[in-house]
Amino acid sequence: VKQLFVFIRKEFKQVFRDPRTLLIMFGLPIAQIILFGYALTSEVKNVEIVISDHSKDVVSTKIVQNIKATGYFIVHEKTMGNREIDNTFKKGHVQCVLVFPDNFNNDLTHQGKAQVQIIVDGTDPNTAKTIVNYLNAIINAYQQANFPSSALKYQIITQPRMLYNEEDNGSMNYIPGVMALILMLVCTALTSVSIVKEKELGTMEILLVSPFKPVMVLVAKAVPYFILSLVNFTIILVLTVFLLHIEVKGSLLLLYLESALFILTCLSLGLLISNSTNAQQTALLISMMGMMLPTIIFTGFIFPLENMPWILQTIANVVPSKWYFLIIKAVMLKGLGFQYVWKQTLILFVMTAFLLTIALKKFKIRLQ
Amino acid sequence: MKKLGFLLQKEFRQIFRDKTILAMMIGVPIIQLMILPWAMDLNVRNINLSVVDNDHSTYSQQLITKIASSGYFRIVSADASYKQALEHIENGSSDLIMELPNGFEHNLIREGKQDIGVSVDAINGTKASIGGAYLGSVIADFDVNLQVNQISVPDSVSKPHGFMDITFSNWYNPHAEYKYFFVPGVLVLLLTMIGGFMTSLNIVREKEVGTIEQINVTPIKKWEFIMGKLIPFWIIGMVVFTIGLTVLWGVYGIKAVGSISLLYLVAGVYMIALLGFGLLISTYCENQVQAMFIAFFFILIFILMSGLFTSVQSMPDWAQMISNFTPVAHFIKLVRMVILKGSGMPDILKELGYISAFAVGLNVWAIWNYRKTT
Numbered sequence: 057v058k059q060l061f062v063f064i065r066k067e068f069k070q071v072f073r074d075p076r077t078l079l080i081m082f083g084l085p086i087a088q089i090i091l092f093g094y095a096l097t098s099e100v101k102n103v104e105i106v107i108s109d110h111s112k113d114v115v116s117t118k119i120v121q122n123i124k125a126t127g128y129f130i131v132h133e134k135t136m137g138n139r140e141i142d143n144t145f146k147k148g149h150v151q152c153v154l155v156f157p158d159n160f161n162n163d164l165t166h167q168g169k170a171q172v173q174i175i176v177d178g179t180d181p182n183t184a185k186t187i188v189n190y191l192n193a194i195i196n197a198y199q200q201a202n203f204p205s206s207a208l209k210y211q212i213i214t215q216p217r218m219l220y221n222e223e224d225n226g227s228m229n230y231i232p233g234v235m236a237l238i239l240m241l242v243c244t245a246l247t248s249v250s251i252v253k254e255k256e257l258g259t260m261e262i263l264l265v266s267p268f269k270p271v272m273v274l275v276a277k278a279v280p281y282f283i284l285s286l287v288n289f290t291i292i293l294v295l296t297v298f299l300l301h302i303e304v305k306g307s308l309l310l311l312y313l314e315s316a317l318f319i320l321t322c323l324s325l326g327l328l329i330s331n332s333t334n335a336q337q338t339a340l341l342i343s344m345m346g347m348m349l350p351t352i353i354f355t356g357f358i359f360p361l362e363n364m365p366w367i368l369q370t371i372a373n374v375v376p377s378k379w380y381f382l383i384i385k386a387v388m389l390k391g392l393g394f395q396y397v398w399k400q401t402l403i404l405f406v407m408t409a410f411l412l413t414i415a416l417k418k419f420k421i422r423l424q
Numbered sequence: 425m426k427k428l429g430f431l432l433q434k435e436f437r438q439i440f441r442d443k444t445i446l447a448m449m450i451g452v453p454i455i456q457l458m459i460l461p462w463a464m465d466l467n468v469r470n471i472n473l474s475v476v477d478n479d480h481s482t483y484s485q486q487l488i489t490k491i492a493s494s495g496y497f498r499i500v501s502a503d504a505s506y507k508q509a510l511e512h513i514e515n516g517s518s519d520l521i522m523e524l525p526n527g528f529e530h531n532l533i534r535e536g537k538q539d540i541g542v543s544v545d546a547i548n549g550t551k552a553s554i555g556g557a558y559l560g561s562v563i564a565d566f567d568v569n570l571q572v573n574q575i576s577v578p579d580s581v582s583k584p585h586g587f588m589d590i591t592f593s594n595w596y597n598p599h600a601e602y603k604y605f606f607v608p609g610v611l612v613l614l615l616t617m618i619g620g621f622m623t624s625l626n627i628v629r630e631k632e633v634g635t636i637e638q639i640n641v642t643p644i645k646k647w648e649f650i651m652g653k654l655i656p657f658w659i660i661g662m663v664v665f666t667i668g669l670t671v672l673w674g675v676y677g678i679k680a681v682g683s684i685s686l687l688y689l690v691a692g693v694y695m696i697a698l699l700g701f702g703l704l705i706s707t708y709c710e711n712q713v714q715a716m717f718i719a720f721f722f723i724l725i726f727i728l729m730s731g732l733f734t735s736v737q738s739m740p741d742w743a744q745m746i747s748n749f750t751p752v753a754h755f756i757k758l759v760r761m762v763i764l765k766g767s768g769m770p771d772i773l774k775e776l777g778y779i780s781a782f783a784v785g786l787n788v789w790a791i792w793n794y795r796k797t798t
Contacts, residue, residue: 077714084721092728095743098549102737145595146767148757148775169587178594179764180605182466182550183735188592189557199588212487212532212563214542216556219513221546229548234728241720249713333444337625340716341448345621348724349456349613353463358733360551363465372463382516389547392514 059268063276071280081246082288085238089231089292093300096230100186105152106132106144113161115202122194123154129190145177152176152187220305220390231302232384233357235292236377239315240322240351241344243285247326248343249336250277251419256336274419278323285319286312305391314387314397317404318380324411325376331418355381379403427644431652439656449622453614453664457607457671464606471555473497474509474518481529483570490566491522496558506541513545520544520555532570596681596765607676608759609732611668615661616726616752619695620719623657623702628715631706650791654699661695662688672763681766690762690772693779694755700786701751707793726752751782 072078105123109116124131136144136153144150155173157163163170174191176184221228251274254260263273293311296302304311326343333339353359354372361372372378379400386392394401440446473491477484492499500518503509512518523541525531531538542559546552597604630636639649669687672678680687702719709715729746730736730753736744747753754775761767761775 076710077717080714080717080721084717088721088724091725091743091746095729095739095746096734097738098734100735100738104737142595143771146761146765146771148761148765148767148771164588169589171589171591174590174592176592176594177765178597178600178604179760180735181594181597181600181602182605184594184597184600189554191592192590195588195590203587212567213537213539214556214560214563215539217541217543218546218552219543221549221552225549228546241724245716245720335444336712337629338444338448340625340712341445341621344716344720345448345617346452348617348720348727349460349610352727353460359464359466360468360548362470363467364463368459368463385547386514386516390514396515 060272060276063268063272064279067276067280071284081242081284082291085242085288086291086295088238089234089295090299092234093227093231093296096234097227098229100183100190101128103129103152103183103187103190104132104150105129105154105187106134106136106141106150107154107156108135108141109133109156110135110158111156111160111162115161115164115198116156119156119195119198122198123191126190126194141175150177151180151183152191154191225302227300228302228389229385230357231296231300232388233355233381235296235384236318236355236357236381237351238292239285239289239318240355240377240380241348242288243281243319243322244326244329244347245340245343246284247278247281247323248329248333248339250281251327251330252333252336252339255334270419271416274327274416278327281326282316282319282323285323286316289315289319302389304388306387306393310394311384311387314380314383314401314404317401317408318376318383321376321380321404321408321411324408324415328411328415328418331415331420351375351377354378357381374407376404376407379407428648428651431644431648432655435652435656439660449618449660450664450667453618454667454671457610457614457668458675461603461607461610461676464610465602466550467602468551468554468558469496471497471520471551471558472500472512472518473559474501474503474512474521475499476503476506476509476521476523478526479524479528483529483532484524487524487563487566490569491559491562494558494562496555496562506543510543513543518545519548519551520559522559603676604678604764605760606732607672607678608763609756611665611672612752612756612759613727613732614668615665615691615695616698616755617723618661618664619657619698620702620705620723620726621716622660623653623699624705624709624715624719625712626657627653627703627706628709628712631709632711646791646794650703650794654696654703657699657702658692658695661698662692665691665695678763680763682762682768686769686772687759687762690755690758690776690779693776693783694751697751697779697783697786700783700790703790704786704793707790726750729753730756732756751779754778754782 107120107123109120120131120133123129132150141153144153153175155175157171157173160170160172172195174188176187178184251260254263264270293304297304329339329343333342350371354361354368354375355377356372361369361378364372383397383400386397475488477488488499491497501509501512503512506521506523509518509521509523513521521541521543523543525538525540528538528540540563542556544552544556594600627636630639665688669680701722705715705718705722709718725746728734729739729743730750731747736747736753739747758772758775758779761772
C-alpha cells in the first residue's frame with residue numbers, strides 16, 4: 057500500500073508538472089459549460105419574415121402588428137411573387153414569407169372566407185414547423201377575437217403547468233447533457249493516453265521490471281485522474297448552479313456518488329483504449345475523434361432516443377453518458393431519490409466492471 | 425519546387441504506412457456519415473400521456489378516446505389521482521398529465537365552460553411545448569364537435585363568418601424531412617474533424633518525437649515545410665468529401681440541386697481554412713495531448729454553436745457573434761444552400777468571402793507563428 061501511495065504521488069507530480077495541460081484540462085470544460093449553457097436553446101427566436109401583403113387592408117395590417125408584437129419575428133414588408141421568394145430564400149436570411157392575397161379583407165367580409173398563405177424555407181424542418189405553429193396561433197387568436205364563432209357555447213380551457221421548469225428555460229435539457237458529454241470525453245481522453253504514453257516513451261518496461269505489481273500500475277494511473285475529474289465535476293456543478301441558475305433539487309451526496317461512478321466508467325473505458333493501442337496519437341484519435349459525434353448523438357440530449365431506429369437505440373444503450381444523463385436529469389432537475397435511478401446506476405456499475413475486466417486482460421505485463 | 429515534391433512523397437508514405445490512422449481518417453468518418461444521420465430525427469411523436477379522470481362521465485370518456493385516436497399520443501396510464509400520475513412523470517415513462525376534474529361533464533353542459541389541468545414535464549422544452557400544443561388542438565377540436573353534436577346547427581349557420589383559411593408549404597423540403605437538414609451538416613462536421621484534428625496532431629508529433637529539429641536544420645524553407653504538411657491533408661479531405669457526396673446520393677437520395685463545381689470550390693477553400701486552423705494550433709502546442717485538447721475544445725464549439733443542431737438565430741447576440749467567428753457556421757450554411765436550394769455564385773458571395781478570409785487569415789497567422797529556429 058505504501059508503494060501504491062508513492063506511485064500515485066509520482067503520477068500526480070507528472071500531471072502537475074505540466075501546467076499547460078492542466079489549464080486545458082480544467083479551463084476548457086469550464087469555458088464550454090458557460091458557453092453552451094447560455095447559447096443552446098430549443099426556442100426559436102429572431103425569425104426573419106417577409107410579409108407579402110397584396111391587399112394592405114385593416115385586417116392584414118392588424119395581423120402584421122400582432123406578429124410584430126410577439127417579439128419572435130424580425131418583420132420585413134415587401135410584396136413579391138413566387139420567383140422573387142425563391143431568390144430571397146436562396147440568399148439564406150429570410151426563412152418565411154406570409155402572403156395575404158388581393159382583396160383579403162373584402163373576401164373575408166363578403167364571402168366569409170379568405171386565404172392566408174405561409175411559405176417557409178423547409179431546409180430547416182424544425183424551425184419551419186415552429187414558425188408555422190407561431191403564425192397559426194397568431195392568426196387563429198385574431199380570428200377568435202374579432203370573428204367569434206356564433207356557435208361557441210361550450211369551452212374547455214386548458215390550464216397548463218410546466219413541471220420542473222416554471223420559467224420555461226429553453227436550455228434546461230441541454231445543460232445536464234453538456235455536463236455528461238464533457239465529463240465523458242475529457243475523462244476518457246485523459247486516461248486513454250496515460251499508459252500508452254509510458255509505452256511510447258519506453259518507461260513502461262522499467263515499471264514492469266520493478267517489484268511493483270503490474271495491476272497496481274493501472275490503479276496508480278487511474279487514481280489521479282479520478283480525483284482531478286471529481287474536482288472538474290465540482291467546478292462544472294458550481295458554475296451550473298451560480299452562473300446558469302439551475303438549482304440542484306435532489307441530494308447533493310447522491311449526485312456526487314453517481315458522478316463518481318460515471319467517472320469510473322469513463323476511466324475504465326480510457327484504460328481499455330490505452331491498453332489496446334500502441335501510440336498516443338491512435339489513442340487520442342479513438343477517444344476524441346471517434347467518440348465525439350456518437351457521444352453527442354447517443355446521449356440523447358439533442359435528438360430524442362425514442363425516435364431512433366431500434367438498432368441505433370441498442371447502440372445508445374452501450375453509451376455510458378446516456379445513462380448518466382438520465383440520472384442527473386432525475387436527481388438534479390427533478391429532485392428524485394435513489395429509488396428512481398437504481399436501474400441506471402446498476403447498468404453503469406456493470407459497464408464499469410466489464411470494461412475494467414477487459415482492460416486488465418488486455419494489459420500486457422510482458423515485453424514482446 | 426523539387427524539394428516540395430520530396431516532402432510530399434515523405435508525408436504520403438508516412439500516412440499510408442499507418443493503417444490505423446488511415447482508417448481513422450477515411451473509414452470512420454464515412455461509417456459515421458452512413459449511420460448517424462438515421463438517429464437525427466427531431467419529430468415529436470408518441471407523446472406519453474397519463475390521464476387522471478375524476479369525472480368518469482360520457483364526455484370525459486369521449487375526450488380520452490378522441491385523444492387516444494389522434495395518433496400523437498400514447499396513453500400510458502389511467503391514474504386515480506394526480507399524485508399517482510406524477511409518479512409516471514418522475515420515472516420518465518410519461519411526458520404529460522391531463523387531469524379532468526370531478527363534474528367535468530356537468531359544468532360543461534350547465535356553465536358551458538370547464539377548466540382542465542395539463543401538467544407537462546418541461547425539462548425537454550421542445551417536447552413540452554409541442555406536446556402541449558397538440559393536446560390543446562385535440563381538445564379544441566373536441567369542443568367544436570361537441571357543439572355540432574349538441575345543438576346540431578345547420579351547416580350554413582355553423583360556418584363562422586370571417587374564416588381565415590391558412591395554408592402552408594415547405595419549400596425545398598416538402599415533407600419536412602430531417603435528413604435534408606442534417607446529412608449535409610454531418611458531412612461538414614466530418615471534414616472539419618479531419619482537417620482540425622489530423623493536421624495539428626501530425627505537426628505536433630514531429631515536435632514531440634524531435635524530427636522537427638532535423639527538418640529545421642535542412643535547407644527546406646518554412647513555406648515548403650508547411651505546404652508539404654497541408655497538401656496531403658487537403659487531398660485526403662477532398663477525397664472524403666467526394667465519398668461523402670456519393671454517400672449522400674447513394675444512401676440518402678440527396679442530390680445537389682446547385683452546381684457541383686461550386687460545391688467543390690467552397691469545400692476546397694474551406695479545407696484550406698481548416699488546415700490553417702490545425703496548423704495554428706500545432707504552433708502553440710508542445711505535445712499531442714495539448715494539441716488534441718485544444719482541437720477538441722474548438723471543434724466541440726464548432727459543432728454546437730455552428731447551427732448544425734440548434735438554430736443560430738435563436739442564440740443571444742454575443743453567442744451569434746461567436747458563431748460568426750467559426751468558419752464551420754459559414755460552411756454549413758453554404759453547403760446547405762447549394763445542395764438543397766441550388767443557390768448560385770451571386771447568392772453565396774458573402775459567405776464565400778467569409779470563408780476565404782478565414783483561409784487567408786488563419787494560414788498567415790500560422791506561418792508567422794511557426795518558427796523554424798526553436
